[in-house]
Amino acid sequence: MQYLLSTNGLTKQYGRHKAVNAVNIHIRQGDIYGLIGRNGAGKTTFLKMICGLAKPTEGEFTLFGRSGKEAYRCLARVGTLIESPGIYPNMTAAQNLKLKCLALGVRKEGEIEELLRIVGLADTGRKRVKNFSLGMKQRLGIALALVGDPDLVVLDEPINGLDPQGIAEVRETLLRLNKERNITFLISSHILEELSKIATHYGIIHDGVLLQELTGEELLSRCSERIELKTDDTRGACTVLDGMGITRYKVVDTDTIHIFERLSDSGEITMSLAGHGIRTLGITVKNEALEDYYLNLTGGGVNV
Numbered sequence: 001m002q003y004l005l006s007t008n009g010l011t012k013q014y015g016r017h018k019a020v021n022a023v024n025i026h027i028r029q030g031d032i033y034g035l036i037g038r039n040g041a042g043k044t045t046f047l048k049m050i051c052g053l054a055k056p057t058e059g060e061f062t063l064f065g066r067s068g069k070e071a072y073r074c075l076a077r078v079g080t081l082i083e084s085p086g087i088y089p090n091m092t093a094a095q096n097l098k099l100k101c102l103a104l105g106v107r108k109e110g111e112i113e114e115l116l117r118i119v120g121l122a123d124t125g126r127k128r129v130k131n132f133s134l135g136m137k138q139r140l141g142i143a144l145a146l147v148g149d150p151d152l153v154v155l156d157e158p159i160n161g162l163d164p165q166g167i168a169e170v171r172e173t174l175l176r177l178n179k180e181r182n183i184t185f186l187i188s189s190h191i192l193e194e195l196s197k198i199a200t201h202y203g204i205i206h207d208g209v210l211l212q213e214l215t216g217e218e219l220l221s222r223c224s225e226r227i228e229l230k231t232d233d234t235r236g237a238c239t240v241l242d243g244m245g246i247t248r249y250k251v252v253d254t255d256t257i258h259i260f261e262r263l264s265d266s267g268e269i270t271m272s273l274a275g276h277g278i279r280t281l282g283i284t285v286k287n288e289a290l291e292d293y294y295l296n297l298t299g300g301g302v303n304v
């Protein structure tokens with residue numbers, strides 16, 4: 001499998017403390033990859049290493065198929081928003097972008113207008129950035145990371161402190177960029193619930209160690225509200241579910257099916273199964289909230 005970005009034993013040690021400990025991450029072209037971890041888990045340190053802002057103590061990363069020194073040469077294709085985005089508050093959004101374009105030698109006609117459009121700041125005109133909402137500032141930070149047409153954009157906590165509307169705006173922006181410009185994203189957050197509204201893939205980091213990588217679908221099947229159906233005939237049960245027009249289900253075990261829709265229809269499902277001679281051994285509605293899943297995982301500190 002060819003990854004757009006992968007790491008091999010990437011480690012950063014400060015004194016005796018390993019802020020990032022032998023992390024192997026795998027990001028494909030087109031992913032919106034969420035790196036989730038509590039404060040101090042090592043997210044920023046990890047992101048800094050793959051953006052060339054901190055030198056790994058051990059390990060290496062492969063970027064666009066290049067490793068070692070070659071990988072560092074590919075960093076021009078990576079846009080970053082790490083820690084303070086370097087925004088000038090007394091300038092307008094367009095002026096901030098113009099400065100970044102000048103700094104990177106970008107002279108593409110209409111690029112600033114296009115970037116403002118794509119992050120939803122086209123109508124901010126002469127408004128100075130100091131009068132922007134936090135969400136608008138974050139979107140400007142994203143626009144700044146987009147200067148130079150990167151293929152991969154790395155954003156450190158882009159939804160930190162945003163209200164639900166701000167999160168929705170950032171989400172829409174990232175999804176649009178992902179679709180329209182085919183940009184791959186690596187974004188960090190300490191709140192899985194918020195990240196889950198954006199990411200397609202996840203890496204869970206704790207105490208510098210990557211505990212788990214999983215897809216959005218896997219996370220959904222582990223956390224979301226669902227009916228857990230136990231039966232001794234999963235194949236027959238699937239046929240019955242299909243017949244009931246239920247499409248969002250997954251066989252997770254030899255005797256277990258998770259159903260993610262019609263959560264109040266347990267009775268109807270049981271009756272329908274019985275009508276087809278299929279025994280229901282158990283049927284319950286389960287709901288492990290995202291945050292619980294994450295806390296259980298990091299609290300235990302073990303890989304599951």
Ligand SMILES: Nc1ncnc2c1ncn2[C@@H]1O[C@H](COP(=O)(O)OP(=O)(O)OP(=O)(O)O)[C@@H](O)[C@H]1O
Pocket residue numbers: 014019037038039040041042043044045046190
């Ligand atoms: N320059 C440094 N020197 C010494 N220790 C550092 C340095 N940078 C980070 N650390 C330590 O490494 C650990 C990971 O920090 P890091 O900032 O990467 O975590 P984080 O997950 O991004 O958390 P936060 O969201 O709070 O920034 C912390 O214990 C931090 O104190």
